[in-house]
Amino acid sequence: MFIASQLMNGLASSALLLLYSLGVVMIMGHMSVVNMAHGECIMLGAYVCYYLYTVAGVPYLLSLMMSFFITALFGAAVERLIIRKLYGKTAETLLATYALSLIIKQLVNLVCGSELKYVAVPFDGNISVFGVTVPLYNIFIIVITAMVLFATWLIFYKTPFGMKMRAATGNRSMTECLGINCRAVDTLTFAYGVGLAGFAGAVLAPIRGVSPFMGASYVTDSFMNVCVGGLQSLPGTALSSLLIGQSTSILGGIWNEVNAKMLVFLIVVVMIRFRPDGLFKKERR
Amino acid sequence: MLGKLKKLPVNRYIDAGILVFLLVFPLFANNYRVGFMGKTAAYMIFALSLDLLWGYTGLMSFGHAVLFGLGGYMVGLSFTFSGGVPDFMSRMGITELPWFASVLQNEYIASLLGIIIPGALAAILGYFIFYSKVKGIFFSLITMALAQIFETFFANQSAITNGTSGLGGLPRRFFGIELRVKPFYYLTVGVVILVYALCLRLSCSRFGKALTSIREDENRLSFVGYNPAKFKIAVFAISGMLAGLAGMLFVPFNGMISPTELGINLSTSVLVWIAIGGRGNLTGAMLGTLIVNWLQTLLSEFSADIWPLVLGGMILAVIFVIPTGIVGKLKELQYNANARKTLREISQKEELPNE
C-alpha cells in the first residue's frame, strides 16, 4: 500500500517536473540557450494566474491558458530585445539571462509585494482507490502534463512550424537557404518555451508558495532533468522526469527527503559525466 | 616601431592604481570600511582564481564558490572545534567531537587543508569531467549542480556545520597569526599582491599561453602536441587552491561562514564581477570586484531595493556596449591605436622600394 501510494505520488511529481522542464527542452535543447531566468518565467506565470484567477475571478482553466499566452508574449519580447543578439555566445547569454532574472525578480517584488500570494486549489478533494488516496489536483496535473506533452509533440513533428524549427536547429545556414525565416522561428520557439514555463507556473501556483523568489527552486532541477533526457528529446525528457520523480519519491519514502534529493543529484552528475548526450540518446559521431 | 607595441599595456597601470588604492585606503577610512575592503580584497583573490579558469581557459564554472567556501569552512571548523564541543552541538545532545575534529583542531593543518582540499576536489572533478570530453555548457551545468549539492549538504549537516545558521564568532586569524583589523587588512593585501604576481607569472608563461589556446581552439592545440585535458585539470586545481585561500582570508573579515558562501549565488556573482571588469586579463577581475562590491554597499545604504535592478542593468549594459568588459575595452582601444600605427609604418616601408 505504501509503495502504491508512493508510486502515485512519484507519478505526480514526475509530471510536474516534466511540465516545468518542457520549456527548457525548447530553449536549451533546440536553441542552445541556457535561460537562467527560467525560474522567473515560471514565477511570472504563477503571478499571472494569481491576478486572473484569485484577484479577477477568471475561471482557472482560462487563467492557465492566459498565463501561457502572456508569458509567451513576454518571452517573444525578451528574444527580440536580448537573446537575438547573443546567439552562439554562451557566456554572454548566461549572464544576460541572469541579469534578466535579477531584474524580473526585483520588479515583481516591488510591484506586487514580497508576501506569499494565495491561490485556491481549483480541483479540491481526493479520491481513494484501494486505500490509495490521490488528490484530484494530482490527477489534473498528470492529465494536463500529458496533454501539453502531446500538444508539443504534435507541434514538433506534425506541423510545418515544427519541421522548420527542427530544420533551424539542425543546420542554420542550410535552412536560411531554403527560404525559411530563421529569426521568426527563433522568436516563436523561445516564446513557446517561456510560455510553457509560465503555464507550469500557473499549474504550480495553487499548491506551492507564490512569491517573487519562488523560481530558484525549479531552475537547477529542470536543467539537470533535461540534461539526463538528452537536451532535445521530448520522450527522453519525459522518461528522465519519470525516473527522477519516481526515484526521489521512493528513496524519500524509504530513507529521508534530504538524502534522497542529494543522492539523485549525485547520480545525475555522474551520469552526465559518462553520457553527456543524455541517457536515452543513441551514440552519434 | 616595435617599441610602441611593447609599451606597457594599459591594464598594468590600472593594476598599479588598484594596488595603491588598497594600500592607502586605511589611512582615510574607519575600521568598518577597512573591514569591508578586506572582504573585497579576499573576493579579489577569489575573482583572480576564477579568471584563470574562465577568462584564460574559457571554462565557465558556476560552482566556484564551492571551492571558496570549502577553504572558509576548513578554518571556520578549526576555530569552532578549538574550544571543545561547540555550543550548538552540545544543545543537540552531542558530547563528543567528530573524528576529524582532532585533525582540524590543529590550526596549521586546517589552514593547509583549506588550500589542499579545494585543490584536490577541483583536480578530481576535473579528471572526471575533462577526460570524458564534457563540453562547454555541460561544465557549467555540472558545476552548477555541484554548488547546489554542496550548499544542501552543508546546510543539512547541522550537527557539524550548524546548518544554515553557519559558524559564527570566528577570529581574525590566518595560519596562526591573530591581528587587529588594519594589520590583518595589510596581510590580506599582501596576499592579494602575491596571488596577483603568481597569476601574472602563470598567464605570461607558456602554461598561460596554452590555457588561452584552449579557450581559442582546444582541438588545434592538441595538434600542436598538448594534452588539453591535463592543462585543464591543472588550471582547475590551481584555481581551486587559490579560491580556497581566498575563502580562508574572507572568513576572518566576515566573522562567520554559512552555506550561502558556497552556493550558486556567490558563484554567479563572481562571474558577474569578472564579466563587468573584463575577463582574461587579471585586472578586470580585480577592478570588477572592487566596483561591484563598492557600488553594492553604497547603493544599499541609500536604497536596498534598487540594487538588483542596477546590477541587472549593469550586466546588460556591459554585454551589449562593452562585451569585453571595462578593462577589455580599454585594452582594445590601446591596441587598436598602436596596431594602426604599426601597420601604417609597415605599409610605408613596403611601398618605398616599389616606387
Added chain:
Amino acid sequence: MKLDLRKKLMKTAAAALSLTMAASLISGCDKSDNSDIKIGLLFSKTGATAITEECMINAAEMAVDEINEAGGINGKKLTYVFEDYATDAATAAEKIKKLIMQDEVTAVVGCYTSASRIACEPVVEENNSLLIYPTFYEGEKPSENVVYTGAVPNQQGDIFIPWLAENVGKKFFLLGTDTVYAQLINSQCRDALANIGGEVVGEEYVPNGHNDFSTIITKIKDADPDVLFVNLNGDSGVAFFKQYKQYGLDANTMPVASYLLDESTVAALGAETAAGHYTSINYVSTLDTEANKSFLERYHEKFGDDAEMTVVGEETYASVMLLAQALKKTDDYSAESIIKAMDGISLDAPEGTITFDAETNHMYLRGRIAKVNSEGKFEVVYESPELIKPNPEA
C-alpha cells in the same frame, strides 16, 4: 530609446563609482548630531524573509514615531538608521558593523533569522554595543550584549505540548525543515511527551525550500498520529498545508500544531486550508484587549488596512519601547548600563504587561495557545495564568 537607457545606466554607474571613491574619503568624518539619539534598525527588505520582516520594519518605525510624539527621550529626539540585510547572515554582520562603527548608533534593533543573529553577536560583543533581538527563536547561551525580547521554546512548549496531549491526542508526528531550530524544538517536544506519557510516531526533516510533501504525507498517513507537530520555514510551510488538505487530511482529526503558523502564513493559505490548526505564541493580532486594539488601530492608520500584524512585529514594537524606557533611565549609553537600566522595567506592550529578566537578558512572557477559526483568524484557546520565565538554554 533603448540606447538612451543604456547610456543612462552607464552614467549612473559612473556617477555612483565616483561617489564611492569620494565616500571612502569622507567616511571617517563624524556626521552625528549630538542632540539626537540614533538607533539602528536591521531587517530584510529583500530576500526570502522580507515577507515576514516587513511588519517588523513598520512596527519599529511606528514605535520611534510614537516615542518622539510623546516628547522623545528626556527631550532628545530618537532617530534611526535602517539597513537591509537581505536574509543573508554575512550581509547582516556587515551591515551591523556599518551601523555600529560608521553610524555610531546607540543600539541596534533587528535580525529575524537565527543565522543573522549568530552572525551579528560577535560584532556587537567586539564593539561592546547592544543588539535587541525581537524574534522568538531556539534559545542560546545569552550574550552580554544582546537583549532577547522574543519567546524561547520553553515559553511556547511548556504549555503547548501538555495542552495538545490533553485536548487533542497523545500520538505526535514531528516534521521540520532541517535546521537547528526545528531539531531543537522537536527534541524538546519529545522530552515533554515522554514526561506525560505521549509518544512520537514519526519524525521527518526536509531540506530548506522543499515543497513536495506527498511522500511525507503518505508516511504521516501510515503513522496515523493525533497531532502533527510541524515547523517548516517560509513557503515550505504553505506548500505543506495545501498538500495536507489535498490528501484529505482533516484538521478535526489530525490538526497541525506549529510555532511558525502566523498571520501571514494564514493569509497565503486561505481560511479554508488554515482553519483548525494550532500555534503557541505570546501574541496574536486578534488578542482581545484594549491595548492591542488601540495598537492595531494606530498601525492600520499608518500602514493601511491590509498591513498584517504578527508576533514578530509586536515584539519589535515592544523592543523599541523597552529600549526607550531604559534610555530614559540612564545617561550613560553603554550597552552595560542600558541593560542594567532595563532591570525592573515592566513594559505595557500590546500583548499585555511583560517584564525583563536580568538573569538571562530575555523577557518574562505570557504563553498563549491559539487556533485558526473558519474565518482565518486566530482565536486564543488557552492563556497561561502567570508570566513564564524564559529558559533560553533548555
Added chain:
Amino acid sequence: MSEPLLRVEKLSVEFKKFKALTDVDLCVNEGEVRVVIGPNGAGKSTLMDLITGKTKPTSGKVYFRGEDITGKEPYVIAEKYKIGRKFQNPNIFNMMTVYENIEVALSGYNTVFKSLFFRRTPETRAKIDTVLEKIKLSGKRDIIASSLSHGERQWLEIGMVIAQDPALIILDEPTAGMTAAETYKTGEMIKELLAEHTVIVVEHDMDFVKQVAQIVTVLDQGQLLAEGTFEEIEKDPRVIQVYLKDDAEQ
C-alpha cells in the same frame, strides 16, 4: 628498402554505414614530398584526420617509423611522433598575437610541468624570430591573429607547424582561397619547407602539383585509385576519367 617513415595499411573508416575510406595503403619515405589529389569527397582530408588521430579508423593500421600509432590521441601523435598538420581552413588562435601563436607551437614544452617553468631564453627567442622571418610576419609579431588577412593566417599556421620541429608535415590545401600574389609567396615558402622536411600535401592546383610532386597519390570515393609520378598519373586513363567526370559535373 628499410622501414618507410609513414606506412598506412588497409585503412578504413565508416560513419553511420557510409564508407568514407576503404582499404587505403600508403607509404611515405623520409625526405619525400607526396601529393595527394582527388575530386571532392574522395577522402583526402579524412585520410589526414586518421593519420593525425583526429578520427579513429574502423580498421587498418598506421605505422610511423615502424611504430603503431593507430588511434592514438592527436596530442600524442603531434608531440611524440612529431607529425605537424596545417588545416584546410586556417586554424589558428585568433585572439592571440602572432608571436604567441608561434610560441605555443614551439616544440619541447608541451607538458603541464615544463610549460609552467618555461622561460623565454635567447635560443627560443631566436627560434621564434627565425620562424617569423620564414613566414614573413616579423613586422606583425604583436598583431592579434584575427586581424590578419586570409593569406597571412595561412602563413601563420605554416609557421606554427614549422615551430613544432615536425618529422612529417601534413599540408591540407595550403593555397586554397588565396590571392595570386599570396599564392606565389606561399609557393616560395612551401618550397623552402620541402627542401628540409618530409611532406604530405593535399592540393588541387595542378600547376603547383606538377611543380613539387615526386610521387602523386590519387584517391577517389574513399579508395586508392592510382599512384605514381606526375607524368604517369597524367596519362592514367582512370584518373583522367575521374577528373573529367568531375569537370563535367562542374
